[in-house]
Amino acid sequence: MKLWTLATLLAAAAFAAAVFLHADNKPVMSSASPNPSTPASEAAYCPPDDTKSACGLPSKVVIDMSKAKVQRTDAEWRARLTPEQYRVARQQGTEPPFRNAYWDNHADGVYACVGCETPLFDSRHKFDSGTGWPSFWQPLEKVFIGEERDTSWGMVRVEVHCSVCGSHLGHVFDDGPRPTRLRYCINSASLNFLPRAEYDAWAAKNSPATPRAE
Numbered sequence: 705m706k707l708w709t710l711a712t713l714l715a716a717a718a719f720a721a722a723v724f725l726h727a728d729n730k731p732v733m734s735s736a737s738p739n740p741s742t743p744a745s746e747a748a749y750c751p752p753d754d755t756k757s758a759c760g761l762p763s764k765v766v767i768d769m770s771k772a773k774v775q776r777t778d779a780e781w782r783a784r785l786t787p788e789q790y791r792v793a794r795q796q797g798t799e800p801p802f803r804n805a806y807w808d809n810h811a812d813g814v815y816a817c818v819g820c821e822t823p824l825f826d827s828r829h830k831f832d833s834g835t836g837w838p839s840f841w842q843p844l845e846k847v848f849i850g851e852e853r854d855t856s857w858g859m860v861r862v863e864v865h866c867s868v869c870g871s872h873l874g875h876v877f878d879d880g881p882r883p884t885r886l887r888y889c890i891n892s893a894s895l896n897f898l899p900r901a902e903y904d905a906w907a908a909k910n911s912p913a914t915p916r917a918e
């Protein structure tokens with residue numbers, strides 16, 4: 705089978721699955737609306753359709769939790785998370801495009817892990833990918849993002865998770881905008897958004913360099 709035929713079939717399968725997951729969603733193939741303030745090269749950004757919809761499929765990777773700093777029992781995870789957050793973050797599920805908390809959130813702030821509060825992504829690195837999921841061109845700190853090769857659904861994808869607690873986040877693709885050309889396609893259910901002022905207060909309180917008031 706020719707490569708392009710396989711790619712077309714995979715794109716069709718991914719599209720069908722995404723539609724199945726959420727029947728009345730907007731078409732996942734819709735293109736990003738260019739931001740008028742972005743340079744022409746950025747406005748022309750348009751990732752290939754076959755990988756755009758690949759965010760819509762769940763993962764089946766084995767995440768090595770032996771070195772994870774935050775570890776909880778299954779009962780503790782269920783008590784901490786909503787059923788949707790548990791399904792996505794702890795069972796490598798996915799959420800419907802355009803029907804999740806942050807895909808269209810343009811507020812200034814930081815996105816923290818739903819499982820352990822580690823700050824993972826910054827709104828300054830968020831862009832409109834047109835996929836219906838929050839998308840970032842880089843994480844806040846690469847050390848907090850673990851990666852696993854994901855070969856489920858007949859595709860080769862790179863699964864990303866929080867390295868501190870092992871919560872599944874989404875996938876990273878190499879069709880993002882400049883300067884990294886990466887596209888972190890992340891489930892809203894795995895994130896908690898903190899407005900900038902709230903994040904700054906949290907960071908000041910948790911920074912090891914901050915001298916404690918006597």
Ligand SMILES: [Zn+2]
Pocket residue numbers: 817818819820821822866867868869870871
């Ligand atoms: Zn975490």
